[in-house]
Amino acid sequence: MNLRPVPRSSVSDHVFGQLRDAIVSGTYAPGDPLPSERELGAVLTVNRHAVREALRRLQQLGLVRVSQGGATRVLDWRVHAGLDLAMSLTQVDEVLPIDTLVRDVLEMRACIGTDAARLCALRADPATRAAVTGAVTGYVGAAPDLDRMDQANIALWRQIVQGSGNTAYLLAFNSLVGGALAVGRVPPQRRTAELLDTAGHRRLAALIADGDGDGAAGQAHTLLTAPVTAATERTRT
Amino acid sequence: MNLRPVPRSSVSDHVFGQLRDAIVSGTYAPGDPLPSERELGAVLTVNRHAVREALRRLQQLGLVRVSQGGATRVLDWRVHAGLDLAMSLTQVDEVLPIDTLVRDVLEMRACIGTDAARLCALRADPATRAAVTGAVTGYVGAAPDLDRMDQANIALWRQIVQGSGNTAYLLAFNSLVGGALAVGRVPPQRRTAELLDTAGHRRLAALIADGDGDGAAGQAHTLLTAPVTAATERTRT
DNA sequence: TCAGACAGACTGGTCCAACCAGTTGACGGG
DNA sequence: CCCGTCAACTGGTTGGACCAGTCTGTCTGA
Missing domain, CATH: 1.20.120.530 (GntR ligand-binding domain-like)
Structure with missing residues (x-):
């Protein structure tokens, strides 16, 4: 068999992946507010900065809209996400066979x-x-x-x-x-x-x-x- | 005239925009190492965390490859960037009319x-x-x-x-x-x-x-x- | 002379703690 | 009943510290 480089994932990668899957699979519906950064950090036992970096990536993908003062809200990926999302869609078999x-x-x-x-x-x-x-x-x-x-x-x-x-x-x-x-x-x-x-x-x-x-x-x-x-x-x- | 909402951009947005334009316009050639996060923060008079958030977005767009211990290197966007990059390409008239x-x-x-x-x-x-x-x-x-x-x-x-x-x-x-x-x-x-x-x-x-x-x-x-x-x-x- | 081990100076990764800056909603006075 | 006020949120930003990899020059031993 041919060996492949070990995929090493950082903490923020994990946060990103979990939130992405939760959003795309519908756990958070479009319009829903995400838990606050501090709360997410507490639940995932992770620093707030790691959460923020993950949220930035979600924002870049078009999955969430963050606004200072207000809550970070989930966007409808069928409307706001670009083709790059397809690169990440490999784990959501239920929503998209x-x-x-x-x-x-x-x-x-x-x-x-x-x-x-x-x-x-x-x-x-x-x-x-x-x-x-x-x-x-x-x-x-x-x-x-x-x-x-x-x-x-x-x-x-x-x-x-x-x-x-x-x-x-x-x-x-x-x-x-x-x-x-x-x-x-x-x-x-x-x-x-x-x-x-x-x-x-x-x-x-x-x-x-x-x-x-x-x-x-x-x-x-x-x-x-x-x-x-x-x-x-x-x-x- | 019709009024439009004021675009408010955060610090990391500015960092992101500057780096993105520099990369796409060829200021940093593919393979080149980006300045270190600390250095970028110093040059742009911005905290390192803001730089990191910007780099995450660049990474998500496929413009850079970051690796712990090593330098963050510029990728060839013609090879690694996805269609979402088109959403950001409005300022680089020289490279792409x-x-x-x-x-x-x-x-x-x-x-x-x-x-x-x-x-x-x-x-x-x-x-x-x-x-x-x-x-x-x-x-x-x-x-x-x-x-x-x-x-x-x-x-x-x-x-x-x-x-x-x-x-x-x-x-x-x-x-x-x-x-x-x-x-x-x-x-x-x-x-x-x-x-x-x-x-x-x-x-x-x-x-x-x-x-x-x-x-x-x-x-x-x-x-x-x-x-x-x-x-x-x-x-x- | 040269291959290889080693140490130190980088790089990014993570965390803590604090404060600033908007938004929201409840509360109380008019 | 309406509307301003304010406190309790939210995200935005900063500083500093330390961990964990990578790279490179140097120094040692063969």
Whole structure:
């Protein structure tokens, strides 16, 4: 087995995690006031500063609204939280089934990836086109090691998204990669079909190199939609 | 003129903003160590705790990596930052021209919105379909007040994205709405063309109500692509 | 000469204690 | 009944102290 670095979590990390899960899972409803910082510190046997640091992170995620003098209140994450929250949503199976979340992320990746491939074919400079072709070569060369292919696949799509010249796509891609897609929640055999279509990826690189926007979009759609339908099937069971 | 609530910013907000801008604008290159917390506190004449809270938020955004014992190092935001960063990118015109960012956001909104409309037509329950129709009615009724139309337009698309049943789309939508699109960076006259197509929006609602996924996608694409091409023109000038 | 152990000077992590600055709500006078 | 006042909250900020890792230069032994 391959060893991974030990995840060392600080006190404020624990506080953050607990509060985040409590909020997303609905333990605290939107509009509800959170216990005061001093009270949270007392209950969790933690210093107030640790609580404050955790609250800052929750605020940054869009989960709470803090106001001096008044209580810190819970926001409706369906309204105020950004895509980065997806990176943290791995523990709340009751509220949001993990299979559904995976399907959603794949669906979004397909949507973004298709348009990014189109734009990459239209807007990318020669160096980037070459980089895409190179990334595909690296990807194909990684076969049949699924883990390495996975890694190379992400690198490939990062190139494409970068080549699209759309910063919003790039940031969203980061959110998705850092999110449920990459947490290892999806067992290897589930991605086999997607990852093994090396011919399809080669074709995609060629279309991008040729500057054929519509062709690249179509090919990307084909490549990215297959796993979505598979995931959709999975949610029904 | 319409009055707006006074934005009151805390000390740690200022620290956060300064560091964020310094990082995104490249003052600190990826891999560079940030000054120590004590040093930052001394330079900014601020307590160390305030610095720490700001650093937590930067960490949450994916802009820095902090490690006990070692220095806090700057990450490459093009690799590690999520879409939420777009909500903060309004001041770094040199690195990322604001017109380009607006175009990117509109492009992404068009991409997501098109697929969300398709899924909404396919998957939404009757209540949600009715809500979409109602939102369009409210939107049309808001004419010709551009500000109210803007608000109603956002509410309408929120309904559609919600109806798509895709949580990733919903969170991304929040990021985009909270981001450059809503900061008032785009003068009213620039959105006129998009906002005034009431007939097109009515048609979209009808297609969604009928469950015509492809039709809804096409109509949504028409509605959302127009502002993108306009914004693209703008970036050339 | 050089590899490796070691010590000290950093780094961030946590805690305590105090005070400032807003908000809230109950209480009492008009 | 209304409205101002004030006390008891809330979060905001500061200072200082100490723990716990990391890094680096130095010094020792081979």
